[in-house]
Structures are given as structure tokens and as C-alpha cells.
């Protein structure tokens with residue numbers, strides 16, 4: 001495992017980014033107290049980053065893959081105008097229920113629709129165009145999700161893929177890699193192979209790739 005950013009620098013960056021609403025801290029505390037694998041939650045720095053990206057895009061329609069307890073979804077929804085819409089895909093009814101509870105406590109929750117079920121099925125049914133997409137679910141599904149989303153993006157729309165450095169495990173020898181690591185490496189190659197798409201891989205948190213649709 002490789003820590004990408006010194007923890008003290010991460011704390012400094014959080015302190016110099018916009019303070020998140022108290023509800024986000026409540027959601028973080030609830031998730032860490034009651035939900036398995038709470039570290040899957042994006043947190044305030046990445047949440048703020050997603051919100052800023054959505055605002056730069058002028059996003060009105062966003063699709064998210066991987067709701068979990070709703071942190072990234074709420075940050076994205078807070079960037080949407082009143083008539084904006086976030087569709088967020090989640091396979092776990094328990095996670096979706098927690099997310100809905102927090103969405104309903106937020107002034108932005110009415111902009112969010114949870115699509116419960118396997119994301120590939122939900123994405124196949126959703127109609128574009130989308131201004132922004134955030135992929136943050138099971139790693140073996142990333143290529144499928146990306147391929148389903150790309151044709152539904154408006155030209156100039158932004159796709160964001162999370163965990164693309166996978167705590168540094170992308171550097172492991174192929175023989176050592178588990179299924180998720182292989183899947184992330186395959187996704188990174190899949191994106192790299194699309195030479196006509198502008199993209200950049202960032203070392204924020206666990207690695208994020210930004211891809212601009214043509």
C-alpha cells in the first residue's frame with residue numbers, strides 16, 4: 001500500500017477548502033459508526049473537488065455509479081441548480097436506504113433519484129445527455145460502466161473515475177494482483193487506448209481520472 005499524500009498535508013488541504021455543511025459531518029460520523037468499509041466514502045476534500053468540477057461543468061444532469069451512504073451524491077447535488085438531477089446507482093438496499101435518509105435531510109435531496117440494482121442495468125435504462133458522471137463502484141464493472149456512460153455524455157461532458165491508483169496496487173506485478181487490481185489496471189488501459197479523448201489521471205486521494213467526452 002502506498003500513501004499518496006502525507007496525512008498532515010491532507011489535513012491542511014481540507015482546512016483550506018470550503019467547509020462542508022454539518023449534515024456531511026453527521027453522515028460521515030454515522031457511516032463510520034454503523035456501516036462496513038466506511039473508508040469507501042469520498043470525504044470532504046474529494047467531495048469538494050467533485051462539487052467544484054460539477055460547477056465548472058455547469059452540470060444540470062449528473063449520473064453517479066456507487067451511492068454508498070450518499071456523501072459524494074450530496075456534494076454533487078449541491079452543485080446542481082434547483083431543476084438539476086442526479087441519478088445515483090446502488091446495488092445495496094441498506095446503503096440506498098441510509099443515503100435516502102440523508103438526502104431527505106438536505107435541501108438538495110429532492111434533486112437526487114436513487115437507481116437501486118446492478119448499475120449496468122440501471123445505466124442501460126437511463127437516458128442522456130449527461131453533463132457529468134462519477135464512477136465509484138465495484139472495480140470489475142468500471143469498463144462496462146464507462147462504455148455505457150460515454151455515448152450518453154454531451155460533447156464536453158466530464159467523466160470522473162475514482163480509485164484509479166488503488167492505493168498504489170496498480171504498480172504490482174500482474175502475478176500478485178487480485179481481481180479488483182487487475183480490473184482497475186484494465187480500466188486504466190481501456191481509457192488510455194481512447195486516444196481521441198482528452199484525459200488526465202490525478203493523484204488526488206486514491207487517484208482520479210478526468211475524461212472529457214467528445
Ligand SMILES: C[S@@+](CC[C@H](N)C(=O)[O-])C[C@H]1O[C@@H](n2cnc3c(N)ncnc32)[C@H](O)[C@@H]1O
Pocket residue numbers: 040041042043065066067068069070071072073089090091092095117118119120136137138141
Ligand atoms: C466506493 S463505494 C461508493 C462511495 C460513495 N461514492 C461515497 O462517496 O460515499 C461503492 C458502492 O458501490 C456499490 N456497488 C458495488 N457493486 C455495484 C453494482 N454492481 N451496482 C451498483 N452499485 C454497486 C457498493 O454497494 C458501494 O455502496
